[in-house]
Amino acid sequence: MSTFILPVGPQHPALKEPTSFRFMVDGETVVDADLRLGYNHRGIEKGCEERTYIQDLYLLERVCGICSNVHMTVFAQGVEKLMGIEPPKRGLFIRCLMGELERVHSHLLWLGVAGHEVGFDTFFMYTWRDREIVEDILEMISGNRVNYGMQTFGGVRRDLDEMQIKKALDGIAALKARTPYYLNIGASEPTLVARIAGVGVLPKAKALELNAAGPTTRASGVDFDVRKDDPYAGFGEHIPFNIVTDEGGDVLARVVVRAKELMESYNICEYILKNLPAGDIRVKAPRKVPEGEVVSRAEAQRGECIHYIRSNGTDKPDRVKVRAPTLANWPATLYMLRGGYVADIPIVMAAIDPCLSCTDRMAIITDPKGNEKVWNWETLRQYGIDFYRKRGIKL
Amino acid sequence: MSLRLGAMLPEVLKHLFKKPATVQYPFEKIGVPKGFRGRPVMDPNLCIGCQMCVKDCPSEALEIHKESEATDEAGKVSKKFSMTFYLDRCSHCAQCAEICPKKAIHMNSEFEDAAFDRGALKIVYK
Known part of the structure; x- marks a missing residue:
């Protein structure tokens, strides 16, 4: 069997963000797939150590454009645990509402992207038009369409009034x-079903493994x-909802799961808006955080999002570690690609709803001579500035 | 569920007779909601120079400078402060407006902030 290596990336017209794939192909069949991350590293975790907790909140919101609210929520609830404060019930309900509205906009966006990737652009146009409805709700509540900035330590930043509740409903x-x-x-639609059924199959045992x-x-x-x-x-307080699962394991099953999750999210939003508890939306939070460490997690629209925060008693964290959900999905994606066709690569990859820059990590290539350097924020920043200056880019 | 070809066709045909979902920007504009986070506007008469906004700004887009200091006959010191705001750095999070103890900063509803010259994005309120 003769195989051929098909490189995709780091820069490739099919990729929205830089990353590097190596596909071993035999004719049209993908025999093996390999991935190298690290082309879009932004140093956000390191940046967090140099900023105060309040500033980190907005920096971490910008880990991802689509799951901005989730990163803010996870960081805020982790720091709240360290501070030993508990947000009021109304604040927690609005926190959930923002999470669900964000899930709605993300899933509608993904449905459109999935349609686009398989050449069904009509589907893409209609889902994205309807996504505007939820974007308008988010803008009305938070004052922005993408980075809502709603979460803070001790609750949420904005309250809902009767008019907004009515419009959102x-x-x-x-x-x-x-x-x-x-x-x-x-x-x-038979053309769509034929394109995505049985493509990128991930059996239950493999998904767990x-x-x-x-x-x-x-x-x-x-x-x-x-x-x-x-x-x-x-969610601990009686917000009712069901977990949506499907036994298919292919791209079609992922479309169905996301579409059904949308229905669950609508129900959660309606429940929250109709049963919003009265009272304050936030409690006062201290500026300094007591020494300690915490792991905080939440269900982002793409999966489980985890933050690890270690504090040292000052107003700046000692360490922040972000595990965006896409990082967890990469091994499974490589498995799904194996045995499929080259033409299936875009939709199989799109089916996990990847976010490349969120998951990017710094790769340290070990020097056998032992010439490793430890860089702090200032030298890293200066290196970046010099790098572009040397190439004639004015800064 | 039965498969049928052109399942989306009736919807598409129906939309031939509907108004477009988009508007002809920039000739036609849809407004922004009430709480929109545009650019921060500062009222120098209210500022007490506590620098809280400067400390909290995640993108270091603000500077507060003392403009003048005067002592009146009763010995009361009154200070005036100005704010230099760099729009090109601002991330429109409205943390400055939230933290200000005197509510001297509010966010306006401007959203067309692009400029050809970076200097035009430096705004001084005094």
């Missing part, structure tokens, strides 16, 4: 009426969801 009702149509199309996360693992029949298994924010 109207918007969600419109989306709730619309989403079954997409589920219907996803499962009944490779530690896949979020809708990817739920589409393989694993009923894991942080909201249920380790309830956070308001």
Whole structure:
């Protein structure tokens, strides 16, 4: 058998962000796949150590554009645990509401992207048009369409008034009426079904073995969801919802799981908006955080998002570590790609809803002569500035 | 569920007779909601120079400078402060407006902030 190595990336027209894939192909079949991360490292974790907790909140929000609220939530609830403060119930409910609205916008965005990747652009146009409804709700509540900046230590930053609740309920009702149509199309349009059924199969045993996360693992029949298994924010208090799973394990199953999760999220949003407890939205938080360490997690739309925070008693953290859900999904993706066709690569990769820069890590290449250097923030920054200056880019 | 070809066709045909979902920006604009986080605007008459906004700004986009100091006949010292704001660094998080103890900063509803010259993005409130 003769194989050929097909390199995709670090810069490639099919990739939205830089990363490097090596596909061993035999004709049209992918025999093996390998991945190298590290082309889009932004030094956010290191940056957190140089900034105060309040500043970190906004820096970590920018780990990802799509799951901005989740990173803020995870960091805020971790630091709250270190501070020993408990946000009021109304604040926690609004925290959950933001998370679910974000899930709705992300899943609608993903449905469109999935349609686009398989050449079904009509689907993409309609889902993205309807996504505007939830974007408008998010903008109305938080004042911004992408980085909502709603979470803070001790609760949330903005309250909801009656008018906003009414408008949000109207918007969600419109989306709730619309989403079954997409589920219907996803499962009944023969060209779409033929393109995605049986593609990128991940069996349940493999999903567990490779530690896949979020809708990817739920589409393989694993009923894991942080909201249920380790309830956070308001989820511990009786917000009713079901975990959506599917036994298919292929791309079609991932479309179905996400479309059904949308329906669950609408129900959660409606429940929260109709049963919003009265009272304050936040408590006062101290500026300095007592010494300690904490692991905080939440269910992002792509899977489990984990932050590790270690404090040293000052107003700046000692260490912040971010595990974005896409990092957990990479081993499973490489497994799914093996044995498939080259033409299936884009949709299999898109099916995990990857976010490359969120998951990027610094790669340390060990020098056998032992000439390793430890860099602090200033030298790292200066290196970056000099790097571009040397190439004639004015800064 | 039965498969049928062109399942989306009726929807597409229906939309031939509907208004477009988009507007002709920049000729036509849709407004921003009430709590929109545009650019921060500072009222120098209210500022007490506590520097809380400067300390909390995640993108180091603010500077507060003392402009003048005057002592009146009763011995009361009154200070005036100015704020230099770099719009090109601002991330529009509104933390400055939130932390200000005198509510001297508020976010306006401007969203067309692009400029050809970086200097035009430096705004001084005094």
